[in-house]
Amino acid sequence: MQLVVARIGRAHGIKGEVTVEVRTDEPELRLGPGAVLATEPAATGPLTIESGRVHSGRLLLRFEGVRDRSGAEALRNTLLIAEVDPEELPEDPDEYYDHQLMDLDVVTADGAEVGRITEISHLPSQDLFIVERPDGSEVMIPFVEEIVTEIDLDEQRAVIDPPPGLIDDRAETASARDAAEEAAAPEGGA
Structure with a gap:
């Protein structure tokens, strides 16, 4: 290879x-x-x-x-x-060659299908998985430990724990302060 x-x-x-x-x-x-x-x-x-x-x-x-x-x-x-021999693995068990990651299925921790890795983009700050969704659209997933929680080569999948808004349009915008203000607001308006 x-x-x-x-x-x-x-x-x-x-x-x-x-x-x-x-x-x-x-x-x-x-x-x-x-x-x-x-x-x-x-x-x-x-x-x-x-x-x-x-x-x-x-x-x-x-x-x-x-x-x-x-x-x-x-x-x-x-x-x-x-x-490179396709069977060769990096010395560090937490590192992977691009060819090992290509075509892995991407799922969330609760098993929801996200898509399939079609490209890996190497940027100066981090690597990105380019994931093709079932509907043909693409989503970029930062290849960082906080988001990509598991790579299972035997099962051919990457498990992710995405922050709100990364893979869907429903970004979480309410903060703890907003919730506290809502709880303190009087009922019925005066």
Whole structure:
């Protein structure tokens, strides 16, 4: 199985290094020296990583055969793709590969069907499940522990405890203060 592990950004310096936008939780495993990666577009690769380093919080890579800025700039926006065994699991039991989560049924804690995961969007602050509802509409579910309470790969489902308004239009707007004011209001109007 092929997984996108990074996207090449701009050239860095004049010796062929490039910045990369990392798209894997295991960059040391997938983007280490000697790794051979397929590319999209395919004509650009395969690329073999010669060296890597972190500079100002960004991962910089150098590929075999790329020795100058123009060669590095020609790689810009190329996706780097690693071959991964579909049976391989992340080291942390609370982490999942995208392919494990795709097509899982999403249900609420009380068993109500929400839909099926059709896409996973990786944002800087958190990941989002894009869930297709039975009526064809989509809902975005933040992949955070407070909302996604269980991932059961054997049962092929994700259990969620959504806050009011996340998956329906009935957002809870009354606060405790509003309830206290209603309780204190006189009956019958004077």
